[in-house]
Amino acid sequence: MAKTLKIDQRLNSDFFPVGVATSSFQIEGGREGREASIWDTFCTKPGAVKDGSDGAIACDHISKWREDVDLVASLGFDAYRFSVSWPRVIKACGSVNQDGLAFYVALLNGLKERGLKAYVTLYHWDLPEYLEEQGGWLNRQTASEFAEYVDVVSKAFSGLVDCYATLNEPFCSAYLGYELGVHAPGKVGKQYGKKAAHNLLLAHGMAMQVLRRNAPDVTSGIVLNFTPYYAASLSENDQTAAKLAHDHHNDWYVRPVLAGCYPDILASLPEEERPEVHEGDLALISAPIDYLGVNYYTRSFVKECSQDYFDILPPAKGKPVSAMGWEIFPNALRDLLLQLHRDYDLPPVQITENGMACDDALINGEVDDPVRVQYLQDHMNAVAEAMEAGVNVTAYFVWSLLDNFEWAEGYLKRFGIVYVDYDTQQRVPKQSALALKQWLTRRKCV
Ligand code: FCB
Numbered sequence: 001m002a003k004t005l006k007i008d009q010r011l012n013s014d015f016f017p018v019g020v021a022t023s024s025f026q027i028e029g030g031r032e033g034r035e036a037s038i039w040d041t042f043c044t045k046p047g048a049v050k051d052g053s054d055g056a057i058a059c060d061h062i063s064k065w066r067e068d069v070d071l072v073a074s075l076g077f078d079a080y081r082f083s084v085s086w087p088r089v090i091k092a093c094g095s096v097n098q099d100g101l102a103f104y105v106a107l108l109n110g111l112k113e114r115g116l117k118a119y120v121t122l123y124h125w126d127l128p129e130y131l132e133e134q135g136g137w138l139n140r141q142t143a144s145e146f147a148e149y150v151d152v153v154s155k156a157f158s159g160l161v162d163c164y165a166t167l168n169e170p171f172c173s174a175y176l177g178y179e180l181g182v183h184a185p186g187k188v189g190k191q192y193g194k195k196a197a198h199n200l201l202l203a204h205g206m207a208m209q210v211l212r213r214n215a216p217d218v219t220s221g222i223v224l225n226f227t228p229y230y231a232a233s234l235s236e237n238d239q240t241a242a243k244l245a246h247d248h249h250n251d252w253y254v255r256p257v258l259a260g261c262y263p264d265i266l267a268s269l270p271e272e273e274r275p276e277v278h279e280g281d282l283a284l285i286s287a288p289i290d291y292l293g294v295n296y297y298t299r300s301f302v303k304e305c306s307q308d309y310f311d312i313l314p315p316a317k318g319k320p321v322s323a324m325g326w327e328i329f330p331n332a333l334r335d336l337l338l339q340l341h342r343d344y345d346l347p348p349v350q351i352t353e354n355g356m357a358c359d360d361a362l363i364n365g366e367v368d369d370p371v372r373v374q375y376l377q378d379h380m381n382a383v384a385e386a387m388e389a390g391v392n393v394t395a396y397f398v399w400s401l402l403d404n405f406e407w408a409e410g411y412l413k414r415f416g417i418v419y420v421d422y423d424t425q426q427r428v429p430k431q432s433a434l435a436l437k438q439w440l441t442r443r444k445c446v
Helices: 038-043 061-074 098-113 141-156 170-180 190-214 236-259 264-268 281-285 331-343 370-388 431-445
Strands: 018-021 079-083 117-121 163-168 219-225 229-231 291-295 300-305 309-313 349-353 393-399 418-421 426-429
Touching: 018 117, 061 098, 061 426, 079 393, 098 117, 098 141, 141 190, 163 170, 163 190, 163 291, 163 349, 170 190, 170 219, 170 236, 190 219, 190 236, 190 281, 219 236, 219 349, 229 236, 236 264, 236 281, 236 291, 236 300, 236 309, 291 331, 331 349, 331 370, 370 393, 370 431, 426 431
Parallel strands: 018 079, 018 393, 079 117, 117 163, 163 219, 219 291, 229 300, 291 349, 349 393
Antiparallel strands: 300 309, 418 426
16 A cells, blocks of 8 residues: 655645656666767776766666656656756767657657656756867867757757756766766866856856747756755854855855856955856856756755865764765755745746655565655655745656666665666666655545
């Protein structure tokens, strides 16, 4: 028997789309049908991915996509959020890979046939390797290349898309990929992160212009990730450290988009760490968006650290954590939404990712994941509380439909509400999927 979810009335209307999210590199496989991406290259570096795996096959979604979208529909979801693989659409020579494009057109038609709304992310970290060879996101030209690719897909997808996201989590692309080096392309250096971030944001701005031209009726915006930072103590130094962490990791991405400027810390950065901002860049980056996508998983505590200004602490012993070691703390999602609402003149907000990794096991054909069921219920209700307090939230997506390639963790972490047996590619809905199905089916009848 499926567990019964108790979800606040505010999310209980058919007008509030509830969906599931995935991304191209994490599920598609089908490596032979596209150019290499920076993640293919990164996966070959010894030690870069914990289990030494790669995305060559992943969930083989490229051949099983019909079954996968059937699953999305049969579980009762309203919407499916997925990303387009840039290296599947644009060849190294610059011409269009028609087969690659046709795959997404078929997928979009498949969603329409099943009555599912299509939420399309245009960049979820899989930069074509041929562009990385020209400097990747450290090269301003990559933003123009992105706009050209967006021009191609938004023309080909005409009439099939409900919502576009230009980028998913530029923080991860820039900071994890070009500063810490724990994600592709694995570059390390403080002088890189904010330069890459600026070119990513510029790519967002340029892509928005293209979308306004080619898809004027489609809801378009950007997806950012947020980790709310809490001071580890009441000391002034820790409070300052928490604010710094927020400015560097959260506000650095949202302020240019919503307010047209970088946080004040820009002025105190050493010259070599500053982005190269040209005249007109920030106006382009801050052109109006139709919605802000918010991805939320966890919060962190921060303490002062003289060398790096701030130290992000692991969760204290005894705190509930996910299999990623991330603290489970739903109230931070409510508070984050309220803070954004206070700090900015917010457009409508979509929760574009929320979910958790569990140590799931398939036993007698079933996967019991009660902690995930509770997590989803509590976080959806935290969203409802923010709505009650005046934040305009217009959609909610669970990460993820399927267990998949979790970046530097490889296949070791399972975020899906559907279990994937990687040997057989069999999909088994977990108890969380069945609980959601029961709720969503009942919701449709109200
Ligand atoms: C987010 C990513 C997504 C997935 C989840 C767990 O940062 O957007 O691809 O890896 O984390």
